[in-house]
Amino acid sequence: MSLTLADARIVTPEGVHDGWLTIEDGRITHIGRGSAPRDGHSLGGRHVVPGFVDIHNHGGAGGSFPTGEQDRARQAVALHERHGTTTMIASLVTGTTDELAAAASSLAELCDDGLLAGIHFEGPYISKARCGAHNPALLREPTPQEFTTLVEAGRGHVRMLTIAPELPGALDTIRAAVAQGVIAALGHSDATFEQTLEGVEAGASVATHLYNAMPALGHRAPGPVAALLEDERVTVELINDGVHVHPAMLRLAFAVAGPRRTALITDAMAATGMGDGTYVLGSMEVSVTDGVARLVEGGSIAGSTLTMDVAFRRAVREVGLSLPEAVQVASLTPARVLGLDGEVGSIAVGRFADLVVLDNSLEVAGVMKRGSWITEP
Ligand SMILES: [Zn+2]
Structure with a gap:
């Protein structure tokens, strides 16, 4: 099962960029800049931060x-x-x-x-x-x-x-x-x-x-x-x-x-x-x-x-x-x-898809854990 989140403002420790990411089997498998190569769930330009x-x-x-x-x-x-x-x-x-x-x-x-x-x-x-x-x-x-x-x-x-x-x-x-x-x-x-x-x-x-x-x-x-x-x-x-x-x-x-x-x-x-x-x-x-x-x-x-x-x-x-x-x-x-930074704590390829979608006022709009929505934005 693969899911693409598109039109996202992705926040990593290095910075913030507009782009998309793909999730398979609970993990992040691709992160890209700009428009997603295929249809995905649009986040409407909202921020995505690690859980x-x-x-x-x-x-x-x-x-x-x-x-x-x-x-x-x-x-x-x-x-x-x-x-x-x-x-x-x-x-x-x-x-x-x-x-x-x-x-x-x-x-x-x-x-x-x-x-x-x-x-x-x-x-x-x-x-x-x-x-x-x-x-x-x-x-x-x-x-x-x-x-x-x-x-x-x-x-x-x-x-x-x-x-x-x-x-x-x-x-x-x-x-x-x-x-x-x-x-x-x-x-x-x-x-x-x-x-x-x-x-x-x-x-x-x-x-x-x-x-x-x-x-x-x-x-x-x-x-x-x-x-x-x-x-x-x-x-x-x-x-x-x-x-x-x-x-x-x-x-x-x-x-x-x-x-x-x-x-x-x-x-x-x-x-x-x-x-x-x-x-x-x-x-x-x-x-x-x-x-x-x-x-x-x-x-x-x-x-x-x-x-x-x-x-x-x-x-x-x-x-x-x-x-x-x-x-x-x-x-x-x-x-x-906790020694878990190889698995969680950042948005990077290979990490668990633990994500928080934040609206413009930084309120939680959606939460994903291990690739499954807890609340869908
Ligand atoms: Zn205490």
């Missing part, structure tokens, strides 16, 4: 990945797919060993089905001082035994661990994670600049939502932010919802780390795509007002109600990125973090 890749996402449509409930998780994935996310990992939050292992084991089946690209343990090895919406009573120091139990529960699908490098045993755990093919991400941390660099030396390569849940950038105490931004080995996650991070700080991060080391994430929770109200994130009660999620107790920001299309649009409109740069931070760089 978004979200490496930090707790759910949506009322479903919360930390519960491990498969039907609700499928609804969450479907919601994010309609908003252009064609590759995502499920982020859990701090829980007991049994809770985390059960959720990972359940979600591993959705990874087997290709709905999820992996599982992310955000916690439980994080700082009490910077725990945000994680249950402080369940935070603990890492042990090799527990970490192995969690990784095994995910049956090869555990992709990421967020950990605070200053905790006793953290550096050994980072090394163990990397040795098992798990990306170590530093975050929910009270580390100094130096402690953060030790974490990177041990093998950590991602900053979990830079700026949020870590000490602020200070001119005498640069802290994790400066260490993570400056180090060429680290990709920084940013929540671009206009609530978590000021656009000026996004520009600052982007100016230092550039599109190659910046990944937009949603950190979305169950309320995404739903109305305001009361929800849970792990074991914590969360109240959502005007789309902003906060813990009922204490008022900490508790994830977001962001979708990647909004993060992308804001990156262009509020942060000032070009379309090719926005595509890089929303698709290619996060795909590279």
